Amino acid sequence: MDVKQIYIDADALLEGHFKLSSGNHSQFYLQSAKVLENPKTAKILAQALASEIKASGLEIDTVCAPALGGLIAGFALASALDVRSIFAERVNGEMSIRRGFEVTKGERVLICEDIITTGGSAMEAARVIESLGGKIVGIAALANRGFCKRENSNIETKPNCKLPQDIPFFALEDFTFDIYTPDSCPLCKDGSQAIKPGSRGN
Numbered sequence: 312m313d314v315k316q317i318y319i320d321a322d323a324l325l326e327g328h329f330k331l332s333s334g335n336h337s338q339f340y341l342q343s344a345k346v347l348e349n350p351k352t353a354k355i356l357a358q359a360l361a362s363e364i365k366a367s368g369l370e371i372d373t374v375c376a377p378a379l380g381g382l383i384a385g386f387a388l389a390s391a392l393d394v395r396s397i398f399a400e401r402v403n404g405e406m407s408i409r410r411g412f413e414v415t416k417g418e419r420v421l422i423c424e425d426i427i428t429t430g431g432s433a434m435e436a437a438r439v440i441e442s443l444g445g446k447i448v449g450i451a452a453l454a455n456r457g458f459c460k461r462e463n464s465n466i467e468t469k470p471n472c473k474l475p476q477d478i479p480f481f482a483l484e485d486f487t488f489d490i491y492t493p494d495s496c497p498l499c500k501d502g503s504q505a506i507k508p509g510s511r512g513n
């Protein structure tokens with residue numbers, strides 16, 4: 312399965328000159344929600360991710376997704392794994408479990424995101440699950456930005472990766488691309504203007 316091509320076909324991998332939320336610039340941008348716009352595509356990607364997780368022998372009771380980004384991927388993955396699906400959400404900036412969701416002691420939870428960059432939100436959700444007695448057995452995402460090493464990939468973990476090294480991280484594809492500070496950006500040097508992805512109404 313050519314995951315990169317699926318992202319390109321869905322207009323989820325954008326090429327241009329982008330200003331990222333960090334303030335840095337990039338030639339590429341992943342608009343992860345776009346790849347899940349078609350439920351059939353979402354199902355295909357989730358099934359591929361579920362197969363990889365099942366093949367590893369990992370046993371999971373529940374998938375927990377950090378809202379908002381992880382919601383659709385988390386639900387699709389839980390459906391493919393045939394396990395419970397819950398989500399964590401921010402309340403006044405703090406990740407929490409609400410909506411009547413319960414976590415039992417020792418419950419084996421996989422955290423699922425649409426994309427893992429450094430893994431910050433995933434780990435915030437993981438800490439909430441652990442505080443309720445759950446056990447984090449793995450992390451999953453459709454796309455990996457390339458800062459964390461995933462299963463079945465040769466990419467090395469970078470210092471800014473927040474995922475723990477002792478639990479497996481599953482993703483379908485590495486999307487590594489260069490980011491530049493505004494003063495060192497070759498696209499700026501060529502005279503073009505960086506745009507904020509999503510600034511045109513999407």
Ligand code: ZN
Pocket residue numbers: 328336337493496497498499500504505
């Ligand atoms: Zn630039």
